[in-house]
Amino acid sequence: MLKEMGIKVRSASRVMAVTPTQVKNQALLSLAALLEQARPEVKAANDQDIAAAKENGMSEALIDRLTLTETRLDGLSRDLRKLAALPDPIGEAFDETVLENGLRLHRRRVPLGVLGVIYESRPNVTIDVAGLAIKTGNGVILRGGKETIHSNLTLVRLARQALGENNLPEDAVQFIENPDRALVNELLKLHEYVDIIVPRGGEGLHRFCRENSQIPVITGGIGICHIYVDQNADLEKALPVIHNAKTQHPSVCNALDTLLVHKAAAAALLPRVVRRLAKDGVTFKAAPEALAALEGLEASLKTKVAPAGPEDFDTEWMSLVLGLKVVEDLDEAIRHTNAHSMSHSDSILTNDAEHAARWINEIDSAAVYVNASTRFTDGGQFGLGAEVAISTQRLHARGPMGLRELTTYKWVGEGDYTTRD
Amino acid sequence: MLKEMGIKVRSASRVMAVTPTQVKNQALLSLAALLEQARPEVKAANDQDIAAAKENGMSEALIDRLTLTETRLDGLSRDLRKLAALPDPIGEAFDETVLENGLRLHRRRVPLGVLGVIYESRPNVTIDVAGLAIKTGNGVILRGGKETIHSNLTLVRLARQALGENNLPEDAVQFIENPDRALVNELLKLHEYVDIIVPRGGEGLHRFCRENSQIPVITGGIGICHIYVDQNADLEKALPVIHNAKTQHPSVCNALDTLLVHKAAAAALLPRVVRRLAKDGVTFKAAPEALAALEGLEASLKTKVAPAGPEDFDTEWMSLVLGLKVVEDLDEAIRHTNAHSMSHSDSILTNDAEHAARWINEIDSAAVYVNASTRFTDGGQFGLGAEVAISTQRLHARGPMGLRELTTYKWVGEGDYTTRD
Numbered sequence: 001m002l003k004e005m006g007i008k009v010r011s012a013s014r015v016m017a018v019t020p021t022q023v024k025n026q027a028l029l030s031l032a033a034l035l036e037q038a039r040p041e042v043k044a045a046n047d048q049d050i051a052a053a054k055e056n057g058m059s060e061a062l063i064d065r066l067t068l069t070e071t072r073l074d075g076l077s078r079d080l081r082k083l084a085a086l087p088d089p090i091g092e093a094f095d096e097t098v099l100e101n102g103l104r105l106h107r108r109r110v111p112l113g114v115l116g117v118i119y120e121s122r123p124n125v126t127i128d129v130a131g132l133a134i135k136t137g138n139g140v141i142l143r144g145g146k147e148t149i150h151s152n153l154t155l156v157r158l159a160r161q162a163l164g165e166n167n168l169p170e171d172a173v174q175f176i177e178n179p180d181r182a183l184v185n186e187l188l189k190l191h192e193y194v195d196i197i198v199p200r201g202g203e204g205l206h207r208f209c210r211e212n213s214q215i216p217v218i219t220g221g222i223g224i225c226h227i228y229v230d231q232n233a234d235l236e237k238a239l240p241v242i243h244n245a246k247t248q249h250p251s252v253c254n255a256l257d258t259l260l261v262h263k264a265a266a267a268a269l270l271p272r273v274v275r276r277l278a279k280d281g282v283t284f285k286a287a288p289e290a291l292a293a294l295e296g297l298e299a300s301l302k303t304k305v306a307p308a309g310p311e312d313f314d315t316e317w318m319s320l321v322l323g324l325k326v327v328e329d330l331d332e333a334i335r336h337t338n339a340h341s342m343s344h345s346d347s348i349l350t351n352d353a354e355h356a357a358r359w360i361n362e363i364d365s366a367a368v369y370v371n372a373s374t375r376f377t378d379g380g381q382f383g384l385g386a387e388v389a390i391s392t393q394r395l396h397a398r399g400p401m402g403l404r405e406l407t408t409y410k411w412v413g414e415g416d417y418t419t420r421d
Numbered sequence: 422m423l424k425e426m427g428i429k430v431r432s433a434s435r436v437m438a439v440t441p442t443q444v445k446n447q448a449l450l451s452l453a454a455l456l457e458q459a460r461p462e463v464k465a466a467n468d469q470d471i472a473a474a475k476e477n478g479m480s481e482a483l484i485d486r487l488t489l490t491e492t493r494l495d496g497l498s499r500d501l502r503k504l505a506a507l508p509d510p511i512g513e514a515f516d517e518t519v520l521e522n523g524l525r526l527h528r529r530r531v532p533l534g535v536l537g538v539i540y541e542s543r544p545n546v547t548i549d550v551a552g553l554a555i556k557t558g559n560g561v562i563l564r565g566g567k568e569t570i571h572s573n574l575t576l577v578r579l580a581r582q583a584l585g586e587n588n589l590p591e592d593a594v595q596f597i598e599n600p601d602r603a604l605v606n607e608l609l610k611l612h613e614y615v616d617i618i619v620p621r622g623g624e625g626l627h628r629f630c631r632e633n634s635q636i637p638v639i640t641g642g643i644g645i646c647h648i649y650v651d652q653n654a655d656l657e658k659a660l661p662v663i664h665n666a667k668t669q670h671p672s673v674c675n676a677l678d679t680l681l682v683h684k685a686a687a688a689a690l691l692p693r694v695v696r697r698l699a700k701d702g703v704t705f706k707a708a709p710e711a712l713a714a715l716e717g718l719e720a721s722l723k724t725k726v727a728p729a730g731p732e733d734f735d736t737e738w739m740s741l742v743l744g745l746k747v748v749e750d751l752d753e754a755i756r757h758t759n760a761h762s763m764s765h766s767d768s769i770l771t772n773d774a775e776h777a778a779r780w781i782n783e784i785d786s787a788a789v790y791v792n793a794s795t796r797f798t799d800g801g802q803f804g805l806g807a808e809v810a811i812s813t814q815r816l817h818a819r820g821p822m823g824l825r826e827l828t829t830y831k832w833v834g835e836g837d838y839t840t841r842d
Contacts, residue, residue, distance in 0.1 A: 017782075017785075018783055112816070195814075210635050216816045244840035360833050367831065370834070371838050371839065372835070373840045375840075376520075381841065393616075394616045395817045395829065398830060408816065410788065411798070413797055415793035417662050417793070419793075
């Protein structure tokens with residue numbers, strides 16, 4: 001059933017792949033304008049989704065996620081205009097050489113082809129992803145959640161209209177309307193027409209994709225992030241970094257989950273961490289040695305600290321909870337981090353250059369930091385201009401994926417009727 | 422059952438990842454020397470495989486593939502020494518920037534982690550792949566064919582010995598001894614311990630891996646390669662290129678399968694192609710218009726040309742057969758190639774720069790050529806120094822995969838107790 005959609009989007013993607021930068025940018029600007037002109041329509045569709053969500057007793061938090069407020073809609077148009085202004089990675093030539101036989105060889109950046117993006121409640125993802133696909137000359141098959149079906153159908157119609165207005169193939173943006181989960185499974189088997197699957201959702205969705213896909217899957221977006229405070233860190237300076245990593249935005253994947261502290265620094269640091277972070281509502285799960293280091297704490301603060309169970313160091317908290325653990329030395333910190341991290345973002349605080357170098361080399365994560373907050377792992381922070389996902393797998397792209405990570409390359413060989421000896 | 426092997430190789434791969442270049446190179450040189458010292462042992466094991474193959478009535482061609490001749494063994498040691506002399510991609514820093522907040526950011530090339538390589542009869546692949554893994558600091562799980570089990574076990578033992586002699590973890594090279602196909606399936610599910618699957622074999626193996634793997638699979642090594650001779654190509658110069666692409670090594674994936682000819686060049690070119698290539702044993706499958714263009718051919722040559730069935734243009738010949746088809750124009754040539762190519766290697770012969778540019782842009786293959794033989798798609802030819810596979814998928818790497826394509830990167834952020842605003 002999806003095969004026909006696959007054939008259409010593959011064919012459209014071939015046109016998008018050779019579309020000049022200026023025309024792709026114009027389509028993004030058209031979409032930004034359409035989102036403003038058609039705002040009553042978009043709001044009406046979104047209201048239908050909100051009404052259905054209320055009828056189905058959906059939680060306030062989830063209803064908030066699917067609501068397209070004026071601010072969010074303004075943001076979508078603004079982001080599309082920013083995207084139009086970014087450099088186009090497509091066509092870039094690199095690794096140019098001339099072989100001994102005279103063959104001129106280079107690699108040229110080209111679109112990945114067709115993206116399959118599976119996401120959940122937030123309808124703004126529809127526009128974000130359609131915009132990234134247009135910018136990078138990729139086709140895309142979108143599969144959003146059924147709770148935002150009316151919003152998504154309207155937004156997809158506008159994206160296709162923006163393509164059409166610029167004489168680009170509307171079929172480059174496809175949307176799976178039927179919410180049946182069986183169609184997700186069918187999408188994951190469409191390897192002739194789809195080149196990459198990007199799931200944007202929880203661990204269950206990622207696992208489902210990995211286990212059922214015949215197309216490479218970019219898994220990520222889940223991080224159990226560590227900060228290790230080394231023996232000779234500057235504890236005064238360490239405190240704001242820990243506070244920033246834990247409290248600035250606790251519900252995201254690059255927020256701090258576990259604080260590891262060298263045994264020589266535990267007694268001095270841990271009580272200060274609890275005092276400072278408890279003020280902002282943080283509670284703590286402490287391993288035995290960390291509990292011991294907190295023995296002398298005021299009774300009112302002791303209530304914020306619970307003994308950690310073993311599974312607590314394998315939990316992405318997504319909330320104001322912080323695991324605390326004392327380690328013997330750098331070796332134990334590295335071992336613990338590599339064993340419990342989801343290979344997302346992990347940081348050492350130290351004034352020892354040798355320890356910093358070992359952390360960088362030996363921690364097996366997409367982003368490793370020295371004397372910095374884990375919160376930096378983000379396409380915007382890294383200056384990528386846009387972000388489609390944060391990858392924690394190793395193939396193709398690691399960490400924040402921007403425009404360039406939605407491309408691949410082809411080898412181009414130019415000769416003079418050149419033959420191989 | 423393989424989980425334990427996975428745990429061991431993951432752990433060993435962490436050591437390999439931080440091993441200095443010189444030590445890795447020393448291990449390669451040790452292996453080269455061991456292969457020379459232990460030659461009687463290797464030959465004895467290989468003889469066992471040959472004897473079993475004969476007993477099982479295996480064809481001469483297959484027995485030839487699994488035979489480790491003196492020349493092939495010399496080649497293995499020589500290639501290992503060459504590999505040791507190549508630059509090490511690991512540790513290379515790129516995309517260095519300093520963010521506004523002072524965070525120094527770069528990407529650093531690191532090993533992929535653990536490779537899973539599934540291959541068939543040629544035991545020299547065992548040493549090739551073990552060498553590439555050692556050079557790039559990756560761990561590897563090898564799964565060779567059961568018909569070369571004795572050779573492989575001896576070669577793997579030598580590879581592990583070479584690691585041990587240099588105080589490197591022998592567990593970085595693992596071999597699945599049990600030939601049960603169920604273990605291949607188990608390997609494909611070992612996503613916690615294996616980062617990439619490289620099947621080296623026929624289409625059946627590739628399909629099996631794609632359909633059953635929970636780990637990203639590099640598919641490739643299968644090409645239906647095209648040369649399109651444009652209206653205004655230099656036919657005199659075109660002939661040797663076509664000859665080279667078809668006959669130089671017909672049993673490999675970058676050999677020519679289909680010759681497309683512009684209708685205006687068909688009458689002049691096709692009879693010459695048949696006359697020249699038939700001398701070297703080539704036979705032809707011609708579509709109707711190509712047959713018509715060959716009407717005037719000598720009777721003795723007409724026997725070399727058969728009418729093409731439609732499936733003939735979807736066949737990788739791997740032998741001295743060539744499909745012939747006349748097309749209306751460049752558009753039809755591009756459409757036909759994109760529809761029938763396996764996205765491997767396709768070439769245009771033309772003196773029209775605009776047509777050349779369109780071919781480069783619009784042909785959706787790993788390697789696209791202008792006025793050159795398709796036979797160049799090869800790690801050695803491209804100067805990559807070594808080749809683990811030729812990828813025809815789009816993610817991570819396309820075309821010949823050398824040392825760099827066995828790496829990924831991590832983001833490294835270095836600050837001064839830097840926090841995010």
